[in-house]
Amino acid sequence: MDLKKTIQEIENLPSPDFILQKIVDTANNPEASAKDLNEVASKDPGFVAKILKLANSAYYGLPRNVTKLTEAIMILGFKTVRNMAMSIFTGKEFFRFETKNLDMKEFWKHAVVVATVGELTAEIIGYSNKEELFMCGLLHDIGKSVQGVLFPNLFDSIISVARAKKISYYQTEQRLEIPTHEIFAELLLEKWNFPELVMITASRHHRPQAIQNSIYSDPVNIITLSTFIAERMRLGDNGSGRPIELPKYCWDELGLTPVIFDELLDSVEKKVEKIEEFMNI
Amino acid sequence: MEETSNSINRFLITIASFARELNTAKNTVDISKAIEKVMGRFFPIDSSLTAMYKDDEWQVVRLDDGFPLDETDMENYYSLALERKSPSFFPLNDSDYLVILPSVKSGRLLSTFFGYVGENEKGFTQEFETMFGFFSFYSGIVLENQGLLNEVKDSAKVQERLRVYFEMMLNSLDEGICVLDSSGGFVFKNKKYHEIDPGDAVVEQIKRISAETFTQDTGQAVEMEFDEVFYSFNSVILTDDEQVLLRIEDITNTKELERMKKIDQMKTEFIANISHELRTPLSAIKAYSETIEDSIESLDPDTLKEFMGTIIDQSDHLTFLLDQLLDFSRMERRDLKLEKSDFNIIELIKKAKESNKEKYEQYSVRIDLDLPEEAIMVNADEKRIKQVLINLISNAVKYSNKEMDEEKVFVSLETEGDEVTIAVKDNGVGIEESEHDKIFNKFYRIDSSLTYEVEGTGLGLSICREIIHEHGKEITLESSPGEGSVFSFKLDKAKD
Numbered sequence A: 001m002d003l004k005k006t007i008q009e010i011e012n013l014p015s016p017d018f019i020l021q022k023i024v025d026t027a028n029n030p031e032a033s034a035k036d037l038n039e040v041a042s043k044d045p046g047f048v049a050k051i052l053k054l055a056n057s058a059y060y061g062l063p064r065n066v067t068k069l070t071e072a073i074m075i076l077g078f079k080t081v082r083n084m085a086m087s088i089f090t091g092k093e094f095f096r097f098e099t100k101n102l103d104m105k106e107f108w109k110h111a112v113v114v115a116t117v118g119e120l121t122a123e124i125i126g127y128s129n130k131e132e133l134f135m136c137g138l139l140h141d142i143g144k145s146v147q148g149v150l151f152p153n154l155f156d157s158i159i160s161v162a163r164a165k166k167i168s169y170y171q172t173e174q175r176l177e178i179p180t181h182e183i184f185a186e187l188l189l190e191k192w193n194f195p196e197l198v199m200i201t202a203s204r205h206h207r208p209q210a211i212q213n214s215i216y217s218d219p220v221n222i223i224t225l226s227t228f229i230a231e232r233m234r235l236g237d238n239g240s241g242r243p244i245e246l247p248k249y250c251w252d253e254l255g256l257t258p259v260i261f262d263e264l265l266d267s268v269e270k271k272v273e274k275i276e277e278f279m280n281i
Numbered sequence B: 001m002e003e004t005s006n007s008i009n010r011f012l013i014t015i016a017s018f019a020r021e022l023n024t025a026k027n028t029v030d031i032s033k034a035i036e037k038v039m040g041r042f043f044p045i046d047s048s049l050t051a052m053y054k055d056d057e058w059q060v061v062r063l064d065d066g067f068p069l070d071e072t073d074m075e076n077y078y079s080l081a082l083e084r085k086s087p088s089f090f091p092l093n094d095s096d097y098l099v100i101l102p103s104v105k106s107g108r109l110l111s112t113f114f115g116y117v118g119e120n121e122k123g124f125t126q127e128f129e130t131m132f133g134f135f136s137f138y139s140g141i142v143l144e145n146q147g148l149l150n151e152v153k154d155s156a157k158v159q160e161r162l163r164v165y166f167e168m169m170l171n172s173l174d175e176g177i178c179v180l181d182s183s184g185g186f187v188f189k190n191k192k193y194h195e196i197d198p199g200d201a202v203v204e205q206i207k208r209i210s211a212e213t214f215t216q217d218t219g220q221a222v223e224m225e226f227d228e229v230f231y232s233f234n235s236v237i238l239t240d241d242e243q244v245l246l247r248i249e250d251i252t253n254t255k256e257l258e259r260m261k262k263i264d265q266m267k268t269e270f271i272a273n274i275s276h277e278l279r280t281p282l283s284a285i286k287a288y289s290e291t292i293e294d295s296i297e298s299l300d301p302d303t304l305k306e307f308m309g310t311i312i313d314q315s316d317h318l319t320f321l322l323d324q325l326l327d328f329s330r331m332e333r334r335d336l337k338l339e340k341s342d343f344n345i346i347e348l349i350k351k352a353k354e355s356n357k358e359k360y361e362q363y364s365v366r367i368d369l370d371l372p373e374e375a376i377m378v379n380a381d382e383k384r385i386k387q388v389l390i391n392l393i394s395n396a397v398k399y400s401n402k403e404m405d406e407e408k409v410f411v412s413l414e415t416e417g418d419e420v421t422i423a424v425k426d427n428g429v430g431i432e433e434s435e436h437d438k439i440f441n442k443f444y445r446i447d448s449s450l451t452y453e454v455e456g457t458g459l460g461l462s463i464c465r466e467i468i469h470e471h472g473k474e475i476t477l478e479s480s481p482g483e484g485s486v487f488s489f490k491l492d493k494a495k496d
Helices: A003-011 A018-027 A034-041 A045-055 A069-076 A078-093 A104-125 A130-139 A142-150 A152-165 A169-175 A181-192 A196-204 A217-232 A248-253 A258-272 B002-023 B028-039 B071-084 B126-172 B191-196 B200-216 B252-294 B301-332 B345-355 B357-362 B382-398 B460-470
Strands: B047-054 B057-063 B088-091 B097-105 B108-117 B176-181 B186-189 B221-226 B229-238 B243-250 B340-344 B366-370 B377-381 B408-416 B419-426 B476-480 B484-492
Touching: A003 A142, A003 A181, A018 A034, A018 A078, A034 A045, A034 A069, A034 A078, A045 A069, A045 A078, A069 A078, A069 B088, A078 A104, A078 A130, A078 B126, A104 A130, A104 A217, A104 A258, A130 A196, A130 A217, A142 A152, A142 A181, A142 A196, A152 A169, A169 A181, A181 A196, A196 A217, A217 A248, A217 A258, B002 B028, B002 B126, B028 B047, B028 B057, B028 B097, B028 B108, B028 B126, B047 B071, B071 B088, B071 B097, B071 B108, B097 B126, B108 B126, B126 B191, B176 B191, B176 B200, B191 B243, B200 B221, B200 B229, B200 B243, B229 B252, B252 B301, B301 B460, B340 B345, B345 B357, B345 B366, B345 B377, B345 B382, B345 B408, B345 B419, B357 B382, B377 B382, B377 B484, B382 B408, B382 B419, B382 B460, B382 B484
Parallel strands: B366 B408
Antiparallel strands: B047 B057, B047 B108, B088 B097, B097 B108, B176 B186, B176 B243, B221 B229, B229 B243, B340 B377, B408 B419, B419 B484, B476 B484
């Protein structure tokens, strides 16, 4: 496969529009105010309505309905509103392509579940930047979407081989010696000029050892663990023929114990019951 | 770019202030005050409520007067804090907000600060979100550490109470208790131990017994005398072989009591014994006297003389027994007075042998004398020394070994300087080493007292020892079972 050609093809994929880009930026800009963001977003009332629908869903458990984006931002925070906006955008643009071998609803569920597990894991192990892990989880398999949208036949054959050989999607990519979905994710997120954290987790979650001892080792380990949990709990489908193994150093590095892990699985089960609204995006 | 670096600086300065405030915080209320103080620099907090979340219950720990939300209103915000575990700025109306700042550790909500903000003109920026997210996280860690610290303190208190309680119990005991570690160092001493105030020699024993307990891997029980004080030591291994507990008891009184009991028992046996001893001659005297009275006419002079002789012999024996009793009672009163004179000890030994003639003939024991030809003059109480000699020879005869071919008693005398040594040797049954001291005790008899196999009051040797003792000498004994015995004592020679 010609990587150059691939890069050109990626240019043709949908990009976050101005409003979404603004939302993503403000989430990282300390000076950004809720009012500023509200002014930008009001230009696309449909998008704002979708965000408010998510904000009022059981997933966030607010005591009363929020009717304004500023309220949603103040109550839930910039980063969480950003996460909702990203969910609406990617859910629509990257998890609805034509494929024979993968149920898109299940593929989307996998993304939302890994995002949810990522945030819960961060919370439980005491990683303070938990909202970022939602976005990392949401976009961790975006490279597969790139493959699926640009090269549908390739995508379908990877899944067929993975299922027939009972090996993981990533192992199949390696055996077939094609650029992995990690590489596609990196290309796409670079083009979008997204935070490095999101790009690194999407491009290293199958080889967390490659990023150990860096500032990104915790988030990458968390996303690897979240993928593992989603696959083992059979929540959604990511086209794999066999669930991944959890590297021991992920477990050790995150300071997990059977008790903490058990608590995590409990909270995952409870939270996943509330992802219904995300499924309807 | 400049804006961003300003913002990072503001962030770091705020975090530093918050860390400084938390540095002196000792409880949830202090942490709540720290949050209010630092947060109040960004927007005015009119009033606040802080509640701890523990065991599925909310408990208000700090509440300002005028905080506008009541318990029912709070229910919603409690559940929001619990659900989100993230800071939140909840608009209550067009101008008022509720700042919710949960303190979270490892996914567990520990406590939440709820601040009422009347008017926030500055507006809500992303900076607050990041900063308060950090407050939430950091206060959670401090709060949990406070909780852990309090738990440790509480458990230390409980331990202290238990320690005092057990120490009180140990101090109330009437035994000295001490605990030693494996290197022989004292770990604990109870009050009684200090009262006993054991000297160095005792402490040395305590360490020895403790070491013994470790090597033997089992508790030890030892009784020991130090300067006429008897101690009993009992040891037991404690706590996985690392320490030994010793109980130390002054048992001097118990020992004395035991001794008195023994004497009492011996006295009882003595009375039974002496009655028997007195009755025998008395019965004989009575029987012979009655026979003489009944048939005085028909008795020929020889028979009569023989009967009368027996009566006199038995009377003598009776006198001897009564003398012995008298001597004994004098000894008890420490009233044994010696009447010393110079006399020929050789003669006295011969007389003593003669006095026992009847007895050694009765027992078929031969008495050999190995004495110098010439007279040896000694200075002593002649009557008493005779008594000693008679007694020793009598004992030698009485305890002769019937299994021997020839039963012999050998009395010898040697002179050495100013002293003479008189030894009475037999080839009789012999005496166990362990009995050597005891046989000199009052009332003590080797055979069980009431079998009367061997006659005697059990006072003889005791009196002998006392008499020799009064002369400033000692009776010594060499003997072992089956080997016979040698009793010997020394006397001073008469001065020329």
